[in-house]
Amino acid sequence: AQTVTQSQPEMSVQEAETVTLSCTYDTSENNYYLFWYKQPPSRQMILVIRQEAYKQQNATENRFSVNFQKAAKSFSLKISDSQLGDTAMYFCAFMPLPSGSARQLTFGSGTQLTVLP
């Protein structure tokens, strides 16, 4: 079984500053995917960024980047030049490399990020 831990229930950052959200996970799998999802008040989960465990290079998507440390089982999200629209709940999620029917996501408990004007 996999577990995902987000130890920061709430964080805040000033507009235009940089913030890092932390995530750790526990698994015996060697191949897997990691994701960060954003959930604004509309409730729709929006994919922010994903990382394949077999890739050593950290993923980046515009202002969003990750620091993936496989040995430490750590997957943090860095948001640069924070914008008011980044205010949302952020969830870290794990998915093992699909084998058979196993394709579900395991989510952490989330970090509420507030960007302050």
Add this chain to the structure above:
Amino acid sequence: GAGVSQSPRYKVAKRGQDVALRCDPISGHVSLFWYQQALGQGPEFLTYFQNEAQLDKSGLPSDRFFAERPEGSVSTLKIQRTQQEDSAVYLCASSSPWDRGLGSVAAFFGQGTRLTVV
């Protein structure tokens, strides 16, 4: 459609009532998932379909929960004899076929149905 569509967005049910929640996935997505999200928590897996086949229902909390996807597109999550602990947001997600070289493995979520049992 352009995205995953769920209806209704809000549902209030009296304890003991049966409810049915609908999910219309992205056209062409063969994989469909249901998740339950309690207040202040991350979503938890309920069940997974590949086309019309329910391949994993290990997350369904009790036999009062039932999901179907008879034609491999629209799915319905049914909860019988609702209890207060069933109050949550129910999220549906779909994804394209697994293809390590080309396809997206990410799940695309709907806006969920907030169920309140009173």
